[in-house]
Amino acid sequence: MSRIILVTGGARSGKSTFAEGIYKDIEDVVYIATARVTDEEMKDRIEHHRKQRPKEWLTFEGNYNLKEAVGERQNYLLDCITVLTSNIMFDITKDVERISIDMQMKVEKRVVREISELIEVVKKIKGNLVMVTNEVGYSIVPENHVARVYRDISGRVNQEIAKMCNEVYLVTCGIPLRLK
Numbered sequence: 001m002s003r004i005i006l007v008t009g010g011a012r013s014g015k016s017t018f019a020e021g022i023y024k025d026i027e028d029v030v031y032i033a034t035a036r037v038t039d040e041e042m043k044d045r046i047e048h049h050r051k052q053r054p055k056e057w058l059t060f061e062g063n064y065n066l067k068e069a070v071g072e073r074q075n076y077l078l079d080c081i082t083v084l085t086s087n088i089m090f091d092i093t094k095d096v097e098r099i100s101i102d103m104q105m106k107v108e109k110r111v112v113r114e115i116s117e118l119i120e121v122v123k124k125i126k127g128n129l130v131m132v133t134n135e136v137g138y139s140i141v142p143e144n145h146v147a148r149v150y151r152d153i154s155g156r157v158n159q160e161i162a163k164m165c166n167e168v169y170l171v172t173c174g175i176p177l178r179l180k
Contacts (some may be wrong), residue, residue: 014174027056034084081133
């Protein structure tokens with residue numbers, strides 16, 4: 001039976017370290033990276049993450065057609081859903097100043113579709129999938145329209161994805177708490 005796991009928490013909470021630890025001593029892993037190189041800082045962050053991963057792990061980089069990451073290996077780690085969401089949100093809304101409810105729903109549906117298709121393919125091969133996401137709703141209400149929309153979309157996406165998972169963990173201060 002497949003294990004489909006969602007790991008959530010705040011920034012620098014230890015969620016990625018916990019998620020990677022689920023595959024400790026397992027070489028049969030594909031790391032699905034959703035970050036894009038947008039500037040020197042992001043380039044450095046991505047390079048740092050690459051160096052931290054075991055050399056035996058394969059890497060799939062992308063925001064669309066994530067199911068194409070699934071191949072011969074049994075274990076998959078997607079990091080992270082909120083970066084995926086922001087990239088898809090930017091792709092869909094980059095030419096507008098105000099993001100309508102219809103456009104917000106389009107973003108949500110696209111993100112959820114990418115994740116649900118990935119889950120479906122992983123289950124088909126009886127593989128395992130660990131996904132990392134950020135809990136962005138614990139802070140103050142953003143003053144900026146785009147930031148509020150992003151927070152709302154991320155929260156709703158996380159709810160939908162959590163429903164698809166066998167296990168859900170909240171990580172805070174490096175300590176995981178199983179929610180589901």
